[in-house]
Amino acid sequence: MSTALVVILVVIAILAGTIVTLKTTTRQGLPPKDVLDRAKQRARAEDARDEAERRR
Numbered sequence: 001m002s003t004a005l006v007v008i009l010v011v012i013a014i015l016a017g018t019i020v021t022l023k024t025t026t027r028q029g030l031p032p033k034d035v036l037d038r039a040k041q042r043a044r045a046e047d048a049r050d051e052a053e054r055r056r
Helices: 002-024 033-055
Strands: none
Touching: none
């Protein structure tokens, strides 16, 4: 019985640590918002250019 309790507590501790780690590193590695906005604008401009070329 006590072995099962220890295993359950270890699993809960690992899950809690993983959740905390994921919450703190969610935005890490992403570029700033202005960089993402410029990339979206470039993608839209390229799509518009491609669409205009297809219509020719």
